[in-house]
Amino acid sequence: xxxxxxxxxxxxxxxxxxxxxxxxxxxxxxxxxxxxxxxxxxxxxxxxxxxxxxxxxxxxxxxxxxxxxxxxxxxxxxxxxxxxxxxxxxxxxxxxxxxxxxxxxxxxxxxxxxxxxxxxxxxxxxxxxxxxxxxxxxxxxxxxxxxxxxxxxxxxxxxxxxxxxxxxxxxxxxxxxxxxxxxxxxxxxxxxxxxxxxxxxxxxxxxxxxxxxxxxxxxxxxxxxxxxxxxxxxxxxxxxxxxxxxxxxxxxxxxxxxxxxxxxxxxxxxxxxxxxxxxxxxxxxxxxxxxxxxxxxxxxxxxxxxxxxxxxxxxxxxxxxxxxxxxxxxxxxxxxxx
Amino acid sequence: xxxxxxxxxxxxxxxxxxxxxxxxxxxxxxxxxxxxxxxxxxxxxxxxxxxxxxxxxxxxxxxxxxxxxxxxxxxxxxxxxxxxxxxxxxxxxxxxxxxxxxxxxxxxxxxxxxxxxxxxxxxxxxxxxxxxxxxxxxxxxxxxxxxxxxxxxxxxxxxxxxxxxxxxxxxxxxxxxxxxxxxxxxxxxxxxxxxxxxxxxxxxxxxxxxxxxxxxxxxxxxxxxxxxxxxxxxxxxxxxxxxxxxxxxxxxxxxxxxxxxxxxxxxxxxxxxxxxxxxxxxxxxxxxxxxxxxxxxxxxxxxxxxxxxxxxxxxxxxxxxxxxxxxxxxxxxxxxxx
Numbered sequence: 001x002x003x004x005x006x007x008x009x010x011x012x013x014x015x016x017x018x019x020x021x022x023x024x025x026x027x028x029x030x031x032x033x034x035x036x037x038x039x040x041x042x043x044x045x046x047x048x049x050x051x052x053x054x055x056x057x058x059x060x061x062x063x064x065x066x067x068x069x070x071x072x073x074x075x076x077x078x079x080x081x082x083x084x085x086x087x088x089x090x091x092x093x094x095x096x097x098x099x100x101x102x103x104x105x106x107x108x109x110x111x112x113x114x115x116x117x118x119x120x121x122x123x124x125x126x127x128x129x130x131x132x133x134x135x136x137x138x139x140x141x142x143x144x145x146x147x148x149x150x151x152x153x154x155x156x157x158x159x160x161x162x163x164x165x166x167x168x169x170x171x172x173x174x175x176x177x178x179x180x181x182x183x184x185x186x187x188x189x190x191x192x193x194x195x196x197x198x199x200x201x202x203x204x205x206x207x208x209x210x211x212x213x214x215x216x217x218x219x220x221x222x223x224x225x226x227x228x229x230x231x232x233x234x235x236x237x238x239x240x241x242x243x244x245x246x247x248x249x250x251x252x253x254x255x256x257x258x259x260x261x262x263x264x265x266x267x268x269x270x271x272x273x274x275x276x277x278x279x280x281x282x283x284x285x286x287x288x289x290x291x292x293x294x295x296x297x298x299x300x301x302x303x304x305x306x307x308x309x310x311x312x313x314x315x316x317x318x319x320x321x322x323x324x325x326x327x328x329x330x331x332x333x334x335x336x337x338x
Numbered sequence: 339x340x341x342x343x344x345x346x347x348x349x350x351x352x353x354x355x356x357x358x359x360x361x362x363x364x365x366x367x368x369x370x371x372x373x374x375x376x377x378x379x380x381x382x383x384x385x386x387x388x389x390x391x392x393x394x395x396x397x398x399x400x401x402x403x404x405x406x407x408x409x410x411x412x413x414x415x416x417x418x419x420x421x422x423x424x425x426x427x428x429x430x431x432x433x434x435x436x437x438x439x440x441x442x443x444x445x446x447x448x449x450x451x452x453x454x455x456x457x458x459x460x461x462x463x464x465x466x467x468x469x470x471x472x473x474x475x476x477x478x479x480x481x482x483x484x485x486x487x488x489x490x491x492x493x494x495x496x497x498x499x500x501x502x503x504x505x506x507x508x509x510x511x512x513x514x515x516x517x518x519x520x521x522x523x524x525x526x527x528x529x530x531x532x533x534x535x536x537x538x539x540x541x542x543x544x545x546x547x548x549x550x551x552x553x554x555x556x557x558x559x560x561x562x563x564x565x566x567x568x569x570x571x572x573x574x575x576x577x578x579x580x581x582x583x584x585x586x587x588x589x590x591x592x593x594x595x596x597x598x599x600x601x602x603x604x605x606x607x608x609x610x611x612x613x614x615x616x617x618x619x620x621x622x623x624x625x626x627x628x629x630x631x632x633x634x635x636x637x638x639x640x641x642x643x644x645x646x647x648x649x650x651x652x653x654x655x656x657x658x659x660x661x662x663x664x665x666x667x668x669x670x671x672x673x674x675x676x
């Protein structure tokens with residue numbers, strides 16, 4: 001038995017999420033049953049999709065139940081095993097949730113995945129070489145389907161998904177433009193991640209200004225857009241979209257907290273003969289091996305150097321998560337647990 | 339030389355289009371050059387897309403130039419020919435415009451198409467077995483890609499595109515629900531066109547009411563939607579869409595006259611993992627032969643009995659067109675010219 005601090009969803013947000021929605025509890029891990037594995041988490045992943053799960057409303061994913069450990073991806077090591085495939089010391093990623101330890105039914109398909117840290121640091125398996133990276137890959141390769149020379153744009157560009165998107169799009173010969181909040185993140189996009197241009201959305205807080213910034217950054221128009229935020233950025237992209245442009249809708253974080261954010265001029269989807277498509281990467285497990293292979297190579301060869309924001313200790317998870325929703329993170333948001 | 343009355347676009351609409359935007363003139367047809375054909379129009383087609391052409395704004399299609407004959411599809415007969423492939427008496431369809439006669443360079447690809455009226459009346463080549471029919475076919479077959487048993491919905495359902503859509507979707511084993519204005523059109527949808535259910539949008543003028551009507555008509559949710567109108571109907575469809583629903587965006591007539599109509603909750607595209615795709619049928623000429631063959635068979639065998647609203651005389655075209663924009667037509671809107 002091991003002491004295990006967990007963060008539960010205590011109550012649902014009314015409007016903006018707050019630390020008061022969460023509650024920390026400490027329990028003992030249960031004794032393992034046959035086929036189970038006890039994993040000590042080194043890192044917890046914090047991701048925008050979690051905000052959607054906190055609501056009770058109809059959503060694409062099941063609501064996070066009240067009083068249960070918050071859902072979340074984790075990377076750690078096996079400390080005890082009653083499953084023949086896993087030995088103490090094995091490094092694994094899974095969906096262990098916001099807690100220090102998890103007991104996993106290892107035989108469940110996809111419950112645990114062993115990872116190799118020779119070329120890729122463990123934490124990156126929660127980011128560029130994990131769900132966020134595959135998310136970028138799916139939106140780019142399967143929805144946007146870019147041709148060399150096309151211009152693609154991504155919002156929340158300095159984050160885990162956006163930075164992977166940039167590297168994947170550059171590898172395909174695209175002009176890549178990133179939108180991020182603040183001059184530091186924009187400088188990081190162009191200087192360290194190899195984006196061709198960056199737009200600071202804080203300097204362009206309305207439709208007209210953002211549209212002009214996109215015009216300057218995308219002299220040949222926009223062929224593909226990876227949508228993480230919604231709101232006036234999406235409206236502006238539609239104004240600058242080329243005929244037959246494709247939009248992969250991965251998130252609309254700007255509307256997560258309250259009233260839906262309208263799309264001002266949907267007729268542009270017709271005018272530009274666009275395709276706008278939403279997706280959830282967990283519904284496309286068939287692409288993960290191919291995507292992870294490419295992403296692992298990009299990271300292993302230094303072509304993708306993802307940045308991380310690391311909070312310390314499980315108790316810091318709620319505040320770090322709320323900061324992520326406001327864009328206070330810089331790169332992939334993690335919580336380090338050991 | 340033959341006297342030819344033409345309707346020109348005289349000035350552009352400010353807000354709603356009016357008869358004052360048009361001007362009738364009468365001229366003599368010019369003498370034919372080698373390769374030209376003189377066509378006497380029997381029917382002129384009136385279609386919603388023409389409203390978009392009247393504006394000067396950036397659009398997917400070139401603006402209709404001021405002082406020139408309004409663009410439009412026509413069906414008629416060759417009365418004089420200086421092209422070896424055409425003889426007087428040949429029945430042809432083309433883009434002759436809002437006038438009684440047109441002089442056509444017959445060698446231009448797609449300028450004229452001979453048609454056979456053994457099984458299909460001439461006027462239907464402007465509707466079910468013409469551009470509107472192929473429009474329905476493309477949206478259904480290439481974008482919605484329905485499976486048997488799925489539920490598909492079409493707005494402006496009693497019109498030329500909508501009625502063809504219904505027959506094509508029934509032939510594929512779908513549940514087909516039509517939205518139209520007024521009880522007569524709704525009765526026509528279910529009693530004569532074979533729709534499974536009809537919704538009168540005049541009885542459901544707001545989002546909540548339309549959403550409830552869709553829920554009742556689509557007990558298994560909506561898998562595909564063919565969009566002709568925009569506005570609150572589109573918003574309501576998003577609320578009732580199933581996971582992986584597809585929307586083919588063909589028109590947004592509700593917003594043609596003035597300010598863009600927003601889409602209230604675009605995040606539903608993500609929540610439902612939907613595909614929303616705009617298209618223009620003239621950019622997909624490769625599908626026309628296959629589509630026209632199926633549509634001709636549906637009409638020839640009586641499985642599709644399209645209704646027509648026929649205005650008489652070229653001078654009636656402007657008023658008939660404005661009526662079409664308000665949904666005063668019942669079925670395909672034509673002008674009979676002889």
